Amino acid sequence: MMTPDYTHWLDLEPYGMPAGQKTDTLGQALRALTDWHRQQCEPYDRMLKLTTDPEKPVEHLQDIPFIPVRMFKEFDLLSVPKDQVFKTMTSSGTTGQQVSRIFLDRQTASLQSKILARLMTELLGKKRLPMLVIDSPSVLRDRNAFSARGSGILGFSMFGQDVTYALDAEMNLDMIAIDSFLERHAGQPIFLFGFTFMIWQHFYMNLKAMGKRLAIDKGILLHGGGWKKLQDQAVDSAAFNAAMQDCAGIGRVVNYYGMVEQTGSIFMECEAGHLHAPVYADVIVRNPQDFSVAGHREQGVIEVLSMIPRSYPGHALLTEDMGQIEGEDDCPCGRQGKYFSIAGRVAKAEVRGCSDTYE
The missing domain is CATH 3.40.50 (Rossmann fold)
Incomplete structure (x- = not known):
């Protein structure tokens, strides 16, 4: 099985697709990536068997199975043979903290760039x-x-x-x-x-x-x-x-806003002070009690989605950050898609980040 190829998305305007249209288009890409990673990464497949209902249809972005970003601290998760690993990225961490390990092949690294x-x-x-x-x-x-x-x-x-x-x-x-x-x-x-x-x-x-x-x-x-x-x-x-x-x-x-676990998928702030999800990625906010999807302007745990990760199962990740969706398709800056804000870290989550961890 070949990795899904969505490089034609590079021809799209980063903020030119309405949220509803993007939900359908990005959803197709992420479903294909989920199938790819399940077949190529055994630990990822085992995680999904324990946490998801295989009979439940995956119709919307919120139905794409996610894994906690912390899993990359605990396991070496890769969906390509080790001899195809081009680069290994690690997250920042203070002394004694575990770091995430992200394995990139040339295709993934190229798409990131x-x-x-x-x-x-x-x-x-x-x-x-x-x-x-x-x-x-x-x-x-x-x-x-x-x-x-x-x-x-x-x-x-x-x-x-x-x-x-x-x-x-x-x-x-x-x-x-x-x-x-x-x-x-x-x-x-x-x-x-x-x-x-x-x-x-x-x-x-x-x-x-x-x-x-x-x-x-x-x-x-x-x-x-x-x-x-x-x-x-x-x-x-x-x-x-x-x-x-x-x-x-x-x-x-x-x-x-961005992280090493999804390098290349960054969410930039607009002139109105909002972070925007580009066409290649999206954001979902989940209720920390039951992980249901939170409503607009309802604070919860941030989930990030990206079409980039091919060499590791990082296309749907539950972060350790809190935030809220501020709206979609109606930001004063004119960009389409969801826009959101970050409120801070989940309680008791490790301090992390490039400059948080600098001493």
């Missing part, structure tokens, strides 16, 4: 912009940190040019590198990328302590992960965005 490129074109346009990474290049040399954090930097760096790191090995601002970069690209749009808490702690707070303001008025900052520590400091999205404007004149700040 292509879909991510499609989404980033929506944000940045087709031209690669000068890129300032709010991190240290040492993260790419540290094998303990080279997981979700290092991979995120490398993945997004594909969409930049003259990639420059704003922090040195001690996580201090490298002002020589920053000033030289800004001089080379004065007056140009600039792409900035980093993980939320690290941007706040090592970029904003250091600039504030120095009494320095950078001139990045045409900057587009993409950031994600690490909200737990900022929420503990009473810093919300509005305060974070205002701080970026204050310290560097950055007027466009875009948060995203």
Whole structure:
């Protein structure tokens, strides 16, 4: 049996399909992926036999069987022979925590890159912009940190040019590198990328302590992960965005939601402050008591769906995050499909994330 091929979806507009139409189209892809993974991954098949009714028809997206994201910490789940594994990804984790292990073959890795490129074109346009990474290049040399954090930097760096790191090995601002970069690209749009808490702690707070303001008025900052520590400091999205404007004149700040278990399927924030599900992925919110589907604006556990995972059964995952569907097809930004918000972690869930776990 060959893996399902839905690469023609790359020709679709990422946010141009109404939620109802996408439910039918994406549902076909996910049903085919479920069948593929059941045949190719024995542990996954055993999980579904224990948790699902084989006689129940799979008619809607919410009927696609899901597994908890934590299963990737407990088991090596792969749907291709080990000699076809091209890359092994691991999630970030603090000392002593188990990490997720995600096995990619070349087909899955290629599809991840292509879909991510499609989404980033929506944000940045087709031209690669000068890129300032709010991190240290040492993260790419540290094998303990080279997981979700290092991979995120490398993945997004594909969409930049003259990639420059704003922090040195001690996580201090490298002002020589920053000033030289800004001089080379004065007056140009600039792409900035980093993980939320690290941007706040090592970029904003250091600039504030120095009494320095950078001139990045045409900057587009993409950031994600690490909200737990900022929420503990009473810093919300509005305060974070205002701080970026204050310290560097950055007027466009875009948060995203994503995870290593579904790399490539990222949910980006729009101008109205909502996270959007692109045509290649979707989000369901489930009641934590019985896992029934929650209504709009009813808080529950986030489930993420994606057509990308072929080499591992990660196409329908119950996360450890709480959130709610805010609406569908009617966001003020004009994008179609579901849009949602994240409320925080499930109670007693491990702290995780690229910048949450940085010490």
